[in-house]
Amino acid sequence: MSKINQNQGHMTLPVEVGQEDVVLDLYKKWQADALRDSDGTSMPDTLAKQDSDIYSVMCLVRADQQYAYDNPQYLHRKYLMSFPVTAMGETVKISPLDGYSKDKYELDDDSKPKQWWEVRNRTTNQVIDPSQWEVSTETNEVTVYQAVPYHEYTVTFLARQVWDSVSMYNALTNDWDGPRIRSLDPYHPECRAHLLNHFKKWLDEHPNTTVVRFTTFAFLFVIDTGEKNQDIYRDWTGYGETVSPRALEDFAERFGYHLTPEDFVDAGYYNGTYKVPSKRYQDWMTFVQDFVVEFAAELVSMAHKAGKRTAMFQGDHWIGTEPFLESYQKIGLDINIGAVEDGVALRRLTDSGGDQVREARFYPYFFPDVFREGNDPVVESMSNWTKIRRAMLQKPLDRIGYGGYLSLANKFPHFIDHVTEVSAQFGDYLENTQRGESKKITGKVAVLSAWGKARSWLQNQARDQRFYVPPRPDVMELVGNNLLECLSGLPFDVEFISFEDIAKNGINQDIKVIINTGDANSAWSGGECWDNPDVVVELRKFVANGGGLLGVSDPSAWQKNGRYFQLGDVFGLEKETSLTMGRVAMPVSLDKEHYLSQFLTGDEDFGNASYVYPQADDLTVLAAQGQHLALTAKEYGNGRSVYLGNLPFSMENARLLQHILLWLGGNDKEAHQWVSNHPQVDVAYYPKTEKATAVNYSDQEQTLTVLDSRGEQLDITLAPYEWRWIPA
């Protein structure tokens, strides 16, 4: 690749009819090189012929509404479970859609209830024989006969979705008053054929488009909508909206067994991504992925044949095409676009395999929820930019962009200036890094979860998230433990591994530290995956042979054989879950002489009390909240372990994590070049360009000392918010 010249531009600018002058002004200011339309805006004709890339949004499954309205049999369907109804007598009547949006869902009258639905006694978890229940086509009510009084009953039914979730969101949040968009399911060959025709025609009709920006291919992530049209359940990587009787039948043929409605509604838990996935659910994911990848590859190939490049926006109808899936590269896309609000989101974009161009679409989106009188969009943007930069220093990012209504943004001159500055800084970054990766500390850090690589850099929601009402529901703001955000900006090679990886292949030699972080029962901590002695043995062996193990929140949590933490021996501690209340609390005393003690100021935020207590004589307690352990360290064989109660994101916590990982990896003895030990300043070194960089994230002048490339001490003083590039 030839040397990048930032003057060529690196930004995708949203355009809007009537804003042509603004576009031309900002195109230069913001160093744009591409124009895009957005949901709700279109490309002015005069701009479509500029000497720039033209991104055109394509969401094929929403593209032909006439066809969607004419062919309800091809609409998206999903299994919903009725809310449980308690039998107050021997007959129970259940209106399956009670509690769900009638604007969004209809009972699917294209599939036979007795074949495709399921009624269950939820008190005994027995399936009720179809002869014992009836559906009334008049009242849409299910009547269950010979019920057991005071047992609960549910109906799992196929719902047809007559209002697309994104369309609904825009109508309800942004007051759009257009028609209610419906999405089509291309799994049906007839429907697919129609959509391909439509796309072919679209390609012909968009001669100026240079990049087809897919949003996205086939199936939306899961959003369940309640009676008042409010979101009641969301899973950004959930496969719940991919179902059709035809697909289920094909699945059975391929996998040799039939999935049941219960496999989808999962007792009402709906296989949330934060849950440990069942084998059956994983089979279904494979099935869906194979279909979507093949479908998407056909679209991409058509676009390529039409002389256009292709981009995929990671979101919306992206199920089956998440970029960390192995099958993803078969699609043949040219550009990956991710909505990026923090470091984790950036790493989700930059760390997936393949040689796609990586484009970060920044928040805030130019929508009236943020760009309204009295609100300062710069506050959110700066907070994001701090987190994003930490991660950007670790993995190369190629482009940036925005979306939405330019006319809205243009009402905030302070914001326009701010983006000008952001884009200029990004230009400097490209110039100085030449897309090279910064130097990392030796030894990989692996994050162990039930998902492994497939859900790399996905925010690990914790229980606290459920009790946090964010100001904007569409933007992820993770509260509580957030180790991944801390990790996203640290100079370590990171990979994500699963329990299956370990059970099948053991632990790779290049891994120096393994992290297990998450709430008990979650896919992140691992839940029932810990019910496997082989995994436990592999990890004990890994540590005993010199590895490092970091546990956060509920690492290895699985109640069995007298332990709640299955690796409690390695960590030297245990969690109180009401089974050891007779054990006597001992006053905890803090070790001030440990290597890690020097990095503790007492200002760290370890989140909620851990309910974890010491259970080894040689456990070193570094921090506690009362008697609740917050940070501990232990030697185990030739290796080391650390436990952290919680690690919410802060610059201080992130730097503490760096020190912990250095200690766990046995890297605490040697001095590292171009590594910061200052919480507010990041430092990175780029071997490709032989340049180092230092960023001050604070509004104060900061000074730190680093080792330079010759191993000599270098004092750096940075002005508030200064980002400096240093020949090294």
Added chain:
Amino acid sequence: MSKINQNQGHMTLPVEVGQEDVVLDLYKKWQADALRDSDGTSMPDTLAKQDSDIYSVMCLVRADQQYAYDNPQYLHRKYLMSFPVTAMGETVKISPLDGYSKDKYELDDDSKPKQWWEVRNRTTNQVIDPSQWEVSTETNEVTVYQAVPYHEYTVTFLARQVWDSVSMYNALTNDWDGPRIRSLDPYHPECRAHLLNHFKKWLDEHPNTTVVRFTTFAFLFVIDTGEKNQDIYRDWTGYGETVSPRALEDFAERFGYHLTPEDFVDAGYYNGTYKVPSKRYQDWMTFVQDFVVEFAAELVSMAHKAGKRTAMFQGDHWIGTEPFLESYQKIGLDINIGAVEDGVALRRLTDSGGDQVREARFYPYFFPDVFREGNDPVVESMSNWTKIRRAMLQKPLDRIGYGGYLSLANKFPHFIDHVTEVSAQFGDYLENTQRGESKKITGKVAVLSAWGKARSWLQNQARDQRFYVPPRPDVMELVGNNLLECLSGLPFDVEFISFEDIAKNGINQDIKVIINTGDANSAWSGGECWDNPDVVVELRKFVANGGGLLGVSDPSAWQKNGRYFQLGDVFGLEKETSLTMGRVAMPVSLDKEHYLSQFLTGDEDFGNASYVYPQADDLTVLAAQGQHLALTAKEYGNGRSVYLGNLPFSMENARLLQHILLWLGGNDKEAHQWVSNHPQVDVAYYPKTEKATAVNYSDQEQTLTVLDSRGEQLDITLAPYEWRWIPA
């Protein structure tokens, strides 16, 4: 019973050689009518002939130390599990006593390890064949061969106890330097015969003793002691120290199956009382109870034949004779003595069946841990007295007493005056109530747990207790949720029921409200007892038919069939345990119009955040901590339910509980006579004497309005701390 004249006295006074003058002075001041020796003190000869009751302490299993030292085969034994050892190769060496007190425990060389011990692989939970391990009698080490590397191993072994826990406590806490007391196990017929002889002789040698005060009969509650002689595990109602090979063999003969070492060590959980008991453990309890009751009855009968009355102190070697057990009345005791620090402890003493005299032994005990320079014993006593009085107003108490070194107490004149006042108030209470019970509000309140009646009014320890280091380890100070303490002073008839009661007999007609309170997994909440549809159905039916259900902390918690709270439908809510994180948090809005809203000031303490969220449209939220539900109410059929996140004890919380129980019992419509609605003032009415009473617990003047016996409003103004008796 003739009218009680308080001048006859009602207090048991501890005596001490050399303190004769103090005794005679306090005997009058404190309105004593009985003298007692204590652990470590003895009765002066001059006092032994006073015209008063003489209580003499008798702990028969500790009474003949020469015999105990000569007959180690009759010492108390228990199963201990070695701390788990991870195999780092194919041979593992385990020193079973590692981590345990070598001063207290010896490996029991009187029983064959291969027959009575058990080695387990704790990673797979497999019992290791005895041919695969050996015990060295030289090193006391167990060697396990053909071990699986990185699996954990434990040895469950019989330990002989060569130092009685109480003797050890006094040596370590109170610096007693007497010989190390050993306890004998009277289950062995030879030992029993010897002890009975000893007791016969003792009776002959104590002609002045009028009351034999047993402390207690056979087996101590469980205290495991660690390497540094520190308590590491305590269970005040645990049956772990009742084991001998002989008893185990007799058990097998009677019950038709053999208990294993694992039945006692329970994967290291040791059947803690806060755990849901297994059927096998309950069988063992029955077996022990039958033996101890029969043994104790023989001792009591001997004392009676010697013309003496008998008292039992509820504690120390009291296992098998807990007064709420049905078998208890067979012993034939005359006086029940309980150590009482709060309302729950008082109700534990006063509420058990039988016509025994109830004597409360108050704290602080006259020991140097409290009666030391710089400490004010009145502070603890007043705090206790407030809680105890609340409960005393509800159930009759007959006597009070103290224990320990009178010489120590006498150094604190302020304390002497304080007890004079307490005893005078107690005299007034006896005079005005004539041992009658105060009037209760119609309808019983039942507390549902896995134990039911057998563990009535036992403090329900919660997880927070594990992280609280109390100033004095022998005195219970319950932190966190403490519904029972709140309940102990309220005007309701209370009973304790178990899941088995419900499954077998349904719910009694006289029960109006059922309470389920406790942490998940605990015997208090019920754990696996909720895995029974019949119980769930009975409770739903109970509420639907007009009953009230109060859930606190984790009521009906048991993960199954899509619910964590099995009665989540009745409560209208659910707990987040990482399985529903995709459900969207809705901002909680508080109802200000509900009947219960009027009693909320916003100053209530609901303890820890509940992680509970609404799951019913008709749920009324009365209080929340952020989005965590703290207090909710719901109608269900003809009945009602209330959920409380936590209810730590405070006067305000106790009064709130009264209002909640009134509402749940449908008693909110009618006005109640002599019922207080003032947090700081209790009111009670005694039909037997037609007297009412009002107590101001605060240091401020308080005024309240109550309905008198004619249903007319009566204003009462009380001076700080005033306790007034009112003819009614």
